[in-house]
Amino acid sequence: MEMPMPSNTIVERVAADLRKYPPFDTLGADLLEDLASSITVSYHDDGEIIFSKGDALKASAFMVMKGAVRLFDTIDGEEVLVDMCDEGDIFGVRALVGGTNYLLCAQVAEESLVYDIPVEKIKRLIAADNGVSNFFAGEFAKSLQEMERTLTSAFSQRHQRFSQQSYSSFLEHETLEVQPVTSVMTCPPDITIREAAKIMADCNIGSILVASPANHPLGIITDTDLRKKVVAMAGAVNERPVNEIMSSPVYTITGGKTVADMVMLMVKTKLRHFCITEDGTPGSPIAGMISEHDIITSEGNNPAVIMKEIMSAEGMEQLKIERDKAETLLGVYLGQNVAVHFITSIMTEINDAIIVRSIRMALDAMEAEGMKRPSVPFCWLSLGSEGRREQLLRTDQDNAIIYRDAPPEESESCHQFYLELGRRVTGMLEGAGFVRCPAEVMASNPQWCQPLSEWKRYFHQWIATPEPKAVMHSTIFFDFRPVDGDASLAGELKKGIFAEMEKGRGFLEFFAKNALQNPPPLGFFRNFLVEKSRDHANEFDIKSRAMMPLADAARVLAYELRIPDFLSTVERFQKIAVLDPPLKDLALEAASAYDFLIRLRAENGLEQVSSGRYIKPESLNKLDRQMLRNVFSTIGHIQQTLNMRFQLDYIRD
Amino acid sequence: MTDILLRQYARMRCHRGGLPDTVCRYVKGMGTGPASRASLQTARFVVFDTETTGFDLQNDRVISIGAVALEGSAITIADSFEVLVRQPGVGQKESVSVHGLLKKDIASGVSERDGVTSFLDYIGNSILVAQHASFDVAMLNRLLWELFRIRLFNGVVDTASLAKRLEKGPYHNLAHKAGEYRLDHLCQRYGIRLHDRHTSAGDAYLTAQLLQRLLAKGRTAGITTVGSLLMQ
Numbered sequence: 001m002e003m004p005m006p007s008n009t010i011v012e013r014v015a016a017d018l019r020k021y022p023p024f025d026t027l028g029a030d031l032l033e034d035l036a037s038s039i040t041v042s043y044h045d046d047g048e049i050i051f052s053k054g055d056a057l058k059a060s061a062f063m064v065m066k067g068a069v070r071l072f073d074t075i076d077g078e079e080v081l082v083d084m085c086d087e088g089d090i091f092g093v094r095a096l097v098g099g100t101n102y103l104l105c106a107q108v109a110e111e112s113l114v115y116d117i118p119v120e121k122i123k124r125l126i127a128a129d130n131g132v133s134n135f136f137a138g139e140f141a142k143s144l145q146e147m148e149r150t151l152t153s154a155f156s157q158r159h160q161r162f163s164q165q166s167y168s169s170f171l172e173h174e175t176l177e178v179q180p181v182t183s184v185m186t187c188p189p190d191i192t193i194r195e196a197a198k199i200m201a202d203c204n205i206g207s208i209l210v211a212s213p214a215n216h217p218l219g220i221i222t223d224t225d226l227r228k229k230v231v232a233m234a235g236a237v238n239e240r241p242v243n244e245i246m247s248s249p250v251y252t253i254t255g256g257k258t259v260a261d262m263v264m265l266m267v268k269t270k271l272r273h274f275c276i277t278e279d280g281t282p283g284s285p286i287a288g289m290i291s292e293h294d295i296i297t298s299e300g301n302n303p304a305v306i307m308k309e310i311m312s313a314e315g316m317e318q319l320k321i322e323r324d325k326a327e328t329l330l331g332v333y334l335g336q337n338v339a340v341h342f343i344t345s346i347m348t349e350i351n352d353a354i355i356v357r358s359i360r361m362a363l364d365a366m367e368a369e370g371m372k373r374p375s376v377p378f379c380w381l382s383l384g385s386e387g388r389r390e391q392l393l394r395t396d397q398d399n400a401i402i403y404r405d406a407p408p409e410e411s412e413s414c415h416q417f418y419l420e421l422g423r424r425v426t427g428m429l430e431g432a433g434f435v436r437c438p439a440e441v442m443a444s445n446p447q448w449c450q451p452l453s454e455w456k457r458y459f460h461q462w463i464a465t466p467e468p469k470a471v472m473h474s475t476i477f478f479d480f481r482p483v484d485g486d487a488s489l490a491g492e493l494k495k496g497i498f499a500e501m502e503k504g505r506g507f508l509e510f511f512a513k514n515a516l517q518n519p520p521p522l523g524f525f526r527n528f529l530v531e532k533s534r535d536h537a538n539e540f541d542i543k544s545r546a547m548m549p550l551a552d553a554a555r556v557l558a559y560e561l562r563i564p565d566f567l568s569t570v571e572r573f574q575k576i577a578v579l580d581p582p583l584k585d586l587a588l589e590a591a592s593a594y595d596f597l598i599r600l601r602a603e604n605g606l607e608q609v610s611s612g613r614y615i616k617p618e619s620l621n622k623l624d625r626q627m628l629r630n631v632f633s634t635i636g637h638i639q640q641t642l643n644m645r646f647q648l649d650y651i652r653d
Numbered sequence: 654m655t656d657i658l659l660r661q662y663a664r665m666r667c668h669r670g671g672l673p674d675t676v677c678r679y680v681k682g683m684g685t686g687p688a689s690r691a692s693l694q695t696a697r698f699v700v701f702d703t704e705t706t707g708f709d710l711q712n713d714r715v716i717s718i719g720a721v722a723l724e725g726s727a728i729t730i731a732d733s734f735e736v737l738v739r740q741p742g743v744g745q746k747e748s749v750s751v752h753g754l755l756k757k758d759i760a761s762g763v764s765e766r767d768g769v770t771s772f773l774d775y776i777g778n779s780i781l782v783a784q785h786a787s788f789d790v791a792m793l794n795r796l797l798w799e800l801f802r803i804r805l806f807n808g809v810v811d812t813a814s815l816a817k818r819l820e821k822g823p824y825h826n827l828a829h830k831a832g833e834y835r836l837d838h839l840c841q842r843y844g845i846r847l848h849d850r851h852t853s854a855g856d857a858y859l860t861a862q863l864l865q866r867l868l869a870k871g872r873t874a875g876i877t878t879v880g881s882l883l884m885q
Contacts, residue, residue, distance in 0.1 A: 007735030009854035010721055014730050016848075041728035043865035045873075066844070111844075113862070116727065 021088030023135030060116035067112025180288030219246030254280035316431035377486035378403035384476035466510035515552035689880030719854025737762030
């Protein structure tokens with residue numbers, strides 16, 4: 001019998017149901033209808049088993065449309081609930097990672113209407129649609145395709161998130177117009193590369209437009225072109241005409257673009273420079289130029305101005321004002337879906353500038369008061385999350401001073417001087433809104449304002465005779481980063497730590513064990529899901545349950561692999577992926593998981609005007625819940641890896 | 654008995670080339686219908702609904718047929734069916750606006766003959782299911798009789814009667830509260846979300862979801878074979 005065309009009415013009905021939930025809520029109409037017509041609708045009574053652990057995989061994955069399905073494992077004859085799926089949840093997707101058998105049992109907890117979705121269909125959608133591939137990118141699809149976590153994918157994910165939430169206060173910034181640079185530097189196509197480079201250097205600009213005699217844009221030369229193309233060319237290239245190395249054509253647009261437009265365009269084209277012409281085509285005269293820098297620093301959200309203000313600030317009141325501005329800026333960026341790594345680096349720059357400015361002001365004041373500056377240099381260290389460049393919101397201060405060992409006769413006065421510096425700077429930072437560290441891990445504490453030799457001794461103690469509690473308290477010190485002063489002191493300290501570690505592996509094991517101290521969050525989330533129907537939702541500590549386990553793991557692996565740089569958790573995982581190929585997939589997964597968590601925490605913090613550390617699970621939308629669930633399983637894998645790598649089962653106390 | 658005679662008569666005419674291929678395929682297929690003992694898990698159901706110009710079996714006409722198939726207990730969206738039947742002169746009557754069909758929709762439909770033969774092709778020997786099935790079956794039968802001197806030979810399940818049977822027992826004969834077994838009430842009772850009523854395909858999809866629940870309920874009452882469902 002020939003299959004007739006399926007009923008439009010019914011296909012549309014099913015499509016409307018699918019559209020309610022991610023990842024299908026952003027699918028185009030054609031893909032969605034095609035998907036809808038491949039669905040089989042099944043109804044299951046309470047207690048029915050949809051599949052059992054060990055069963056061969058079915059050809060379909062499942063989406064709960066009504067009711068609830070529990071996924072459980074059987075361990076030593078005991079059922080362990082792993083997840084509870086309700087409306088809009090997808091389960092049974094193991095086939096996507098190429099498994100052959102189910103690892104869990106799916107049982108209907110509450111009579112359910114389930115859409116059976118052919119796995120082949122999902123695979124094709126993953127290949128065809130960004131939203132769907134992002135959705136499945138987390139944990140299950142990693143073997144299907146290497147996920148390049150580009151700005152684009154991050155963006156589309158964010159776009160999805162924000163369409164569901166009201167961020168009205170941020171959205172109004174999206175309509176701000178980006179002011180283009182109208183006095184654009186141009187050059188004719190036949191001048192030499194040397195001349196063009198000279199113009200750029202003289203005018204201190206990062207790019208120059210190559211224009212025709214009619215002032216139509218022909219191409220653009222940027223710093224990058226000079227660095228990459230010129231270096232790659234053979235012979236005496238400096239005398240060659242610029243049109244040989246220019247990027248052409250230039251992306252042309254009309255004026256009047258908003259921040260949102262430009263961010264979109266930047267993400268879509270992956271370009272950094274846009275030329276404004278009179279009619280928006282390359283065939284009309286140049287009217288201006290917008291670079292990535294202009295977009296990011298457009299009016300109202302201008303970190304460059306904030307930085308400038310900070311560097312010329314005369315007192316802590318002004319520092320506080322600027323830091324408040326930065327916080328507003330943060331909100332705008334989050335609202336505009338700017339990549340997290342970009343935001344964190346700007347916030348770190350701003351925080352660092354505030355610290356540097358505070359130090360300068362303190363030193364000036366001390367000098368004015370007649371205090372004599374020691375002959376040996378110092379270095380200001382940021383510790384913990386600030387040390388990892390991950391502080392988006394103002395959290396506690398964690399800092400220290402390290403200075404070069406002074407001759408014995410000077411050592412006491414030197415200590416007193418830097419301690420006074422520490423007191424003044426931490427005081428100013430407090431005034432700027434950075435809360436004091438409750439554990440007094442600050443440069444104002446004599447214990448943490450010490451010469452290099454003493455710092456080496458501290459680390460020697462932590463490393464040579466590790467003791468669980470001491471290790472736990474010392475982790476923030478292992479994330480130190482030089483912010484101001486003589487950075488070579490920090491480098492020497494790091495070398496000293498590596499040398500200490502060479503003496504025995506025992507410490508890394510303790511370190512790794514500490515990384516497992518934070519209980520696996522899977523259980524917590526599971527409870528949340530199970531409990532939510534009983535109206536019992538606790539706040540969830542995203543910092544200790546999700547971020548710390550990842551940051552701890554990254555730190556252990558970074559020290560094990562002797563990574564000398566002062567990196568963020570995301571950067572550490574990225575570096576780990578390069579240095580340790582077997583860990584590549586997991587490390588990249590962890591990097592994007594951490595990225596997601598930073599953003600979630602920042603958004604939450606801004607919304608509640610808090611550190612963002614505690615989130616209410618029920619306030620999460622479906623996508624965040626799904627993402628968080630993936631994050632937790634990534635944490636589980638990372639912890640398993642540490643456990644095996646350091647054979648921690650043998651040293652469990 | 655009449656069914657068997659009518660089928661023989663139809664086959665005879667098929668033999669002589671007096672009926673279209675699609676109709677003959679349908680008639681022939683009926684010989685291999687699901688056995689009484691066959692499990693409901695393997696049976697194919699076609700849940701359908703017709704929209705008509707009114708409720709007069711003699712004078713009103715079919716203007717659309719919508720249907721969706723269930724295999725075992727799962728609704729296969731790809732295996733669904735929808736046809737608009739062109740009815741010249743229709744458009745003024747009240748029921749047309751009730752059904753939400755515009756005059757031009759009806760004018761753009763297929764002929765009664767094409768509509769009903771493609772439906773025969775689609776249903777084959779499946780078990781037919783409809784809410785208040787007797788009306789829809791009678792409408793189609795009159796059409797089939799006019800056109801081909803045949804009628805529907807399939808086993809038929811009425812979801813309203815099945816619900817009544819499962820809720821009140823098979824021998825419950827007392828008149829029930831008016832409207833208690835209307836489709837919207839049944840959907841409400843069985844937790845089915847209502848949506849686009851008043852198109853035949855939309856109603857067929859709702860009825861199919863109702864059938865899923867009734868079959869599940871029936872399983873616990875021991876209704877597991879085609880015979881026990883059709884009370885053969």
